[in-house]
Amino acid sequence: MSRTDEVVDGVRRMIVDGELGPGDRLPVEKDLADRLGVSRGSLREGVRALTVLGVLDTRQGDGTYVTSLDPARLMSSLQFVVDLHGDTSARPFHAVRRVLETEAAGLAAHRITPEAVAEARAVLDDTAAVVARRTVDHEAFMAADVAFHRIVAAQAGNPVLEALVEALEGRTVRERRWRSRHEAGVEERTLRDHEAIWRALAAGDAEAARVRMAAHLLDVEETLPGAEDTDDADGAED
Template sequence: MSRTQGVVEDIQRLILDGGLRPGDRLPAEKELAVELGVSRGSLREGVRALVVLGILEARHGDGTYVTDLNPATLLTPLQFVADVPGDRTELQAVRRMLETEAAGLAALRMTDPQIARARAALDDTTRTLVDAAPDPQALVRADLTFHRAVADGSGNSVLAALIDGLAGTHARRRAWEELHDVAGERVAAEHEAILAAVTARDPDRARLRMATHLLGVEDLLAGRAVRAAVGAR
């Protein structure tokens, strides 16, 4: 184990053991280096790594603090995993399970403002799709907003953070670039069906609609990949 990794684990342990709490300021660099038995250089590297992970926050001229340890912040690195090129089958399966359950919970818990946010996202999708050359970025924004509204509507912040981490912004953009011409209206209709089930407060139907939607997108992307591979031969 490198000294930097040791610093990361030691500070994480301090937080987990209650020695440092959310919002606490870290001790002075010299003091903390002595406490952990490391050089100040190794301490700085470890602290920088924890800042990237969202566990610590460096405030210019005011020291370094433990963040609020919000799951949405701590799970942000998942977004990179979701966008890494390659076989996404297993990742998509996990996302489908999470979003299906979130839809069921949303049917029981989603608030009126969250429903309004999802409705606005659907309206944005519809307006964009009628353009002669739909903007993939606009479609991605609307798609993300819709799925985030449903995830937030689950009332479970950890579940919502996991779904957001697996959203894969770049992967979604590639999907919309490939599919909007052949499946844009279908996806929009499936979103409408999901929201209808949620607003009807029907959790079983909401789960079914979300699972069907995500399976359909997976099948479309898989079919496009196969056709591309055959065409490249």
């Protein structure tokens, strides 16, 4: 284990053991370096690594603090990993997203507030207006699409699930953009799918919400780059 890793592991143990909590200030540099048995240079490298991970926040002239440890902030590093993968990795990532969002839709059907139902309805109305134009504004369509899925994830009532969905969203947003520019009628079909999901949510029908979300995302998955290669490979095995 490198010295930097020792710092990361040491601070992690201090948080897990309850010595440090969200918002707490780390001990001064000399004391923390002595405690962890590392040089100040190694300590700084470890602190920088933990800052990138969203665990620590260094404030100029004030010290270093533990962040809120909010799942969305901590999951941002996962989004970075997702973004690094090319188009050939789109389907595996999207398959995970499909599992997560299907469950999120079911949970949301039990928990969604009237305000969120109305907000989602407004998003769908905006989407319909975009689709009705002679030339579809792809950016506006994508923004409305993302907004709808975020409402569903937020209403699931699980911040970790919501953060995971958000982390995978960076990749899928780009894939949706590709899809909207290369497949005729995708906007209309997506809007119909979202309408069906919304009706299930508004009715509080968890099973219907899961089925509708799963079908919608499976349709997306089947049009992602690499889908034809996978289908050919599957057919060769039959």
